Amino acid sequence: MKSDEELMLAYCGGDTAAFGELFSRYAPMLERVLRRFGPSKDQLADLVQQTFLQLHRARNDFRPDGELRPWLMTIAYNLAREQWRRARRRPEAELDATAESKHAHQPDDQRRFELRRDLSHAIQQLPNDQQEVVRLHFVEELSFDEIGEKVGATAGAVRVRAHRGYTALRKLLSSGNISDDIDIDKGRGP
Amino acid sequence: MNWTCDETRRHLLRQDNLSEAALEHLAQCAVCQEMMELPTDIEHESGSNAGEIDIAGLLSQTELQLSRERGLLAWLRSRKTPVRIALGVSVALIPAAAQLAFSRRRDLGDYPLPWLLLAVVVYLAIVVFATKSVLAPLFRPKSSLALASAAALAFSLPFILAALAPTHAQPVSHVEIQHSFLYHAAVCLRYGTLLSFPTVLLFVAMDRQVARGRLFLILTASIGGIVGNFALLLHCPNGQLAHQLLGHATVGLVLLICIGAAIVFARLRSRNTSEGS
Numbered sequence: 001m002k003s004d005e006e007l008m009l010a011y012c013g014g015d016t017a018a019f020g021e022l023f024s025r026y027a028p029m030l031e032r033v034l035r036r037f038g039p040s041k042d043q044l045a046d047l048v049q050q051t052f053l054q055l056h057r058a059r060n061d062f063r064p065d066g067e068l069r070p071w072l073m074t075i076a077y078n079l080a081r082e083q084w085r086r087a088r089r090r091p092e093a094e095l096d097a098t099a100e101s102k103h104a105h106q107p108d109d110q111r112r113f114e115l116r117r118d119l120s121h122a123i124q125q126l127p128n129d130q131q132e133v134v135r136l137h138f139v140e141e142l143s144f145d146e147i148g149e150k151v152g153a154t155a156g157a158v159r160v161r162a163h164r165g166y167t168a169l170r171k172l173l174s175s176g177n178i179s180d181d182i183d184i185d186k187g188r189g190p
Numbered sequence: 191m192n193w194t195c196d197e198t199r200r201h202l203l204r205q206d207n208l209s210e211a212a213l214e215h216l217a218q219c220a221v222c223q224e225m226m227e228l229p230t231d232i233e234h235e236s237g238s239n240a241g242e243i244d245i246a247g248l249l250s251q252t253e254l255q256l257s258r259e260r261g262l263l264a265w266l267r268s269r270k271t272p273v274r275i276a277l278g279v280s281v282a283l284i285p286a287a288a289q290l291a292f293s294r295r296r297d298l299g300d301y302p303l304p305w306l307l308l309a310v311v312v313y314l315a316i317v318v319f320a321t322k323s324v325l326a327p328l329f330r331p332k333s334s335l336a337l338a339s340a341a342a343l344a345f346s347l348p349f350i351l352a353a354l355a356p357t358h359a360q361p362v363s364h365v366e367i368q369h370s371f372l373y374h375a376a377v378c379l380r381y382g383t384l385l386s387f388p389t390v391l392l393f394v395a396m397d398r399q400v401a402r403g404r405l406f407l408i409l410t411a412s413i414g415g416i417v418g419n420f421a422l423l424l425h426c427p428n429g430q431l432a433h434q435l436l437g438h439a440t441v442g443l444v445l446l447i448c449i450g451a452a453i454v455f456a457r458l459r460s461r462n463t464s465e466g467s
Contacts, residue, residue, distance in 0.1 A: 019256070031243055033226050033305045036201075038212070045243045049252050054328050056256050057398040059325055073223045075328045081213035082403055088210075095255060119228070138225070141203075143196050157271045159195075159221055167225035173228060 004068040119144045122172040130165030198222040218331035232338040260269040278321040283334030285421035287383040320344040343449040344412035352434035375437035390414040415442020
């Protein structure tokens with residue numbers, strides 16, 4: 001299977017089918033992430049579409065040695081920010097809908113339990129140094145400075161470790177390749 | 191206004207409110223981008239009033255939109271960012287270069303050279319800075335503060351330079367006062383505005399966004415204002431403060447009003463079209 005970057009380079013080289021493949025890979029993820037900002041269905045679809053339009057217009061700026069995911073996500077967040085800014089100036093209805101949505105559709109307890117279990121299992125599959133930082137940051141809710149003091153590293157080094165840990169965590173969770181043979185209460189992975 | 195990684199985490203765990211500051215931070219922070227992509231409770235609770243979107247349908251619509259990306263505009267927008275910036279700066283300097291070559295002020299030899307050089311350097315620096323700000327691609331984090339500062343600086347610079355401009359070391363008059371002050375100011379204003387129009391149009395053409403923000407429009411008008419002022423500095427020998435302020439420095443303001451009027455006109459037209467159909 002081609003990597004995202006290979007697909008992007010193929011698209012820059014004129015392979016239009018590569019665009020469809022990139023869209024299939026990233027549109028659901030963009031939908032999932034941008035949904036957190038409370039847009040309406042139309043706004044959400046528009047944001048995803050605009051993100052890919054920007055990918056097309058900026059395709060010659062993509063560096064062959066670059067990573068596509070952060071490149072595309074930064075475009076999406078910048079577009080979302082501008083949409084948010086416009087919505088703030090426009091009819092109250094758009095913002096009201098957003099505010100109202102915050103209270104809508106509480107997840108059921110079973111689903112919540114499953115998600116937390118998966119997350120916990122995935123954290124335990126991380127390498128020890130990343131696991132420690134992610135656990136302290138995400139579970140125990142310490143700041144990077146506090147974690148740095150605790151593990152004897154600078155806040156910058158902790159950030160780098162957290163970044164790697166979250167990247168690995170996201171890959172584990174999205175692949176569904178999580179081992180259940182871990183004792184959650186033990187708190188540490190193999 | 192500052193958003194931190196800790197607040198992103200809090201949002202993920204407790205569904206706290208997200209703000210524009212959050213989006214600005216997310217566009218810049220690799221750690222938070224990864225955190226936001228973790229599947230957690232909030233994702234399943236809709237988080238918005240949006241239902242599932244039809245991905246296949248959206249792909250067809252996007253491909254249709256991309257099939258319309260043809261012609262000169264699409265070509266300009268898809269140039270690499272350094273190329274767009276170089277093109278923007280080059281076009282912005284053409285009016286000044288043309289004045290210097292074909293229509294330079296008669297008193298250029300008498301004008302205080304240090305001040306002239308200072309003005310040229312400041313104009314060049316702000317044109318480059320503002321062009322880089324306005325044509326910055328969306329895949330780079332954009333700071334609202336930096337953009338607003340660039341807009342404020344570019345907009346106010348012509349007024350500052352006009353207010354501080356020295357008179358000649360030797361009191362000489364190269365201006366033939368045949369008409370009223372207002373007439374002379376209006377002539378310069380029209381000349382500067384006309385000279386700066388191609389630059390403004392090029393910047394709008396090279397911008398990749400579909401919906402342009404206010405700061406983009408202010409910054410583009412301000413760059414146009416600088417282009418007009420730079421050209422007028424090398425063309426018009428009238429050093430009166432009132433003339434400088436009203437006839438030269440207001441070019442950016444006139445451009446801003448023109449752009450604003452064009453937007454209002456376009457909106458009214460699209461509203462009438464949608465009501466009619």
